[in-house]
Amino acid sequence: MQPTTIILFGGTGDLTKRKLLPAFATLLREEKLARGSLLIGIGRRPLTHEAYRHSLVTDLSSPDQALLKDLQIFYFQDDVGQTSGLQTLPAFLQEHESQSSNRIYYLATSYTLFPNIVQALHRTHLDKHTGGWTRLVFEKPFGHDLASSDALDKAIHAVFSEDNIFRIDHYLAKETVQNLQVVKFTNPVIDTLFHRALVSHITLTVDESLGVGNRLGYYAEAGVLKDMIQNHLLQMTALLLMEQPKTLTNGALHTAKVEVLTHLHVAPAEQHLLGQYQSYKEECIQAKIAYTNTATFAKLVLTCSLPRWKDIPIILRTGKKLPKKYGQLIVHFKPLSASPYPEQRLAENQLIIDVYPEQDIRLRMNTRKPGTNILAPVNLLFSPKAHFGPNTSDEYATLLGDVLRGEKMLFTRSDEVQAAWKIVEQIEALKNKIPFVIYPDGTDPEQKS
Numbered sequence: 419m420q421p422t423t424i425i426l427f428g429g430t431g432d433l434t435k436r437k438l439l440p441a442f443a444t445l446l447r448e449e450k451l452a453r454g455s456l457l458i459g460i461g462r463r464p465l466t467h468e469a470y471r472h473s474l475v476t477d478l479s480s481p482d483q484a485l486l487k488d489l490q491i492f493y494f495q496d497d498v499g500q501t502s503g504l505q506t507l508p509a510f511l512q513e514h515e516s517q518s519s520n521r522i523y524y525l526a527t528s529y530t531l532f533p534n535i536v537q538a539l540h541r542t543h544l545d546k547h548t549g550g551w552t553r554l555v556f557e558k559p560f561g562h563d564l565a566s567s568d569a570l571d572k573a574i575h576a577v578f579s580e581d582n583i584f585r586i587d588h589y590l591a592k593e594t595v596q597n598l599q600v601v602k603f604t605n606p607v608i609d610t611l612f613h614r615a616l617v618s619h620i621t622l623t624v625d626e627s628l629g630v631g632n633r634l635g636y637y638a639e640a641g642v643l644k645d646m647i648q649n650h651l652l653q654m655t656a657l658l659l660m661e662q663p664k665t666l667t668n669g670a671l672h673t674a675k676v677e678v679l680t681h682l683h684v685a686p687a688e689q690h691l692l693g694q695y696q697s698y699k700e701e702c703i704q705a706k707i708a709y710t711n712t713a714t715f716a717k718l719v720l721t722c723s724l725p726r727w728k729d730i731p732i733i734l735r736t737g738k739k740l741p742k743k744y745g746q747l748i749v750h751f752k753p754l755s756a757s758p759y760p761e762q763r764l765a766e767n768q769l770i771i772d773v774y775p776e777q778d779i780r781l782r783m784n785t786r787k788p789g790t791n792i793l794a795p796v797n798l799l800f801s802p803k804a805h806f807g808p809n810t811s812d813e814y815a816t817l818l819g820d821v822l823r824g825e826k827m828l829f830t831r832s833d834e835v836q837a838a839w840k841i842v843e844q845i846e847a848l849k850n851k852i853p854f855v856i857y858p859d860g861t862d863p864e865q866k867s
């Protein structure tokens with residue numbers, strides 16, 4: 419296996435330590451990343467190579483620490499916000515990199531630095547690597563609106579081709595999200611159920627119990643619409659609603675998702691709800707960050723004008739400091755027009771797909787309680803944990819493994835990102851008219867409104 423040089427912008431950041439290092443350990447364990455590969459972390463703070471290595475591995479489990487001994491880890495101090503950025507990186511690479519290495523430039527920094535980094539790679543000829551392939555990975559968010567995301571694409575495409583660009587949305591690597599297309603496209607019965615004739619509405623929920631934490635600086639600008647809706651929620655919507663592509667290849671899958679995203683419509687303002695958890699203001703004061711009415715909660719109603727879904731409400735809900743952390747997609751089916759048991763309350767049929775903490779799939783239906791004439795709702799349950807054992811896959815290891823293989827299915831294409839920004843911009847245009855609640859921490863804003 420050819421070694422890979424991973425040049426990690428944001429090498430001293432939270433994401434690197436918490437997510438990327440354990441993922442590299444997994445890839446080494448699974449022999450998907452060659453031993454002896456090079457990891458060069460880039461940041462502004464002064465650090466020796468030794469101090470950097472120590473800071474990266476110190477919180478990892480001992481098996482992961484042992485695995486990472488197979489990576490050559492170096493630190494490269496640079497301010498990539500400056501026009502002189504990366505000037506000495508080619509010489510550094512020449513000293514440490516083997517002649518025939520692939521290269522990953524992983525941009526785990528703010529998107530505001532993406533154009534500078536790409537231009538610096540071009541200026542220093544690091545875009546013309548001949549020892550192996552070169553791939554670029556961009557963390558989310560990809561811009562802060564349609565115009566900035568478009569400008570980013572132009573700046574990046576001026577140097578690198580879309581083939582080599584991997585935009586991360588780590589929800590796409592979640593087990594349930596990957597399972598969606600299998601469940602939909604290999605079970606004709608499910609495909610038949612997914613139709614406006616049978617479906618009353620669809621809900622996609624990603625509730626979090628924690629607050630913004632140490633990401634306040636970023637979150638104050640982004641809020642829930644840019645942090646969660648633009649990417650994770652709209653990507654899951656696209657996967658849930660899309661028609662089967664002719665082939666399950668990169669291009670066709672992305673095109674099918676774009677088809678959904680470009681047919682989504684935002685309902686009138688009064689149907690949505692935005693909110694902010696009560697202690698958010700105090701958190702801003704403590705952190706000396708200007709307090710604004712940044713939304714930490716959103717319930718949004720969309721419709722899709724594709725024939726299969728026309729006029730069916732699609733309800734997205736996500737937020738912070740809510741009563742419980744869970745992710746769930748539910749297809750709600752229409753009730754019977756006339757019940758043969760008019761004296762009893764029938765439960766709504768639902769197909770429930772858990773995103774986390776479980777990855778179960780349940781079909782809710784009515785049945786008869788044995789020995790009585792009482793009707794009771796039950797769930798037909800598929801539990802992957804019970805059937806296949808615990809899911810030990812790691813989302814970032816899956817994504818990085820795909821970057822190494824050049825497989826782009828779990829990454830977003832530029833037209834998908836842009837279509838999602840267009841939807842967010844439509845919601846933002848309504849913002850002043852959307853009801854807004856301040857909700858006590860740990861409570862449900864929909865109960866308050």
Ligand SMILES: NC(=O)c1ccc[n+]([C@@H]2O[C@H](COP(=O)([O-])OP(=O)(O)OC[C@H]3O[C@@H](n4cnc5c(N)ncnc54)[C@H](OP(=O)(O)O)[C@@H]3O)[C@@H](O)[C@H]2O)c1
Nearest residue numbers: 428429430431432433461462463497498499526527557558
């Ligand atoms: N953390 C997460 O859980 C998470 C989840 C999803 C997506 N993300 C995305 O991942 C990216 C990184 O997030 P993070 O949480 O790791 O941020 P972070 O902890 O604030 O780290 C930012 C990194 O960028 C480096 N940096 C900033 N300005 C620089 C400059 N001018 N030149 C060189 N390096 C610079 C910092 O290094 P120095 O401080 O040493 O300069 C640090 O390594 C963001 O795009 C974020 O949205 C993060």
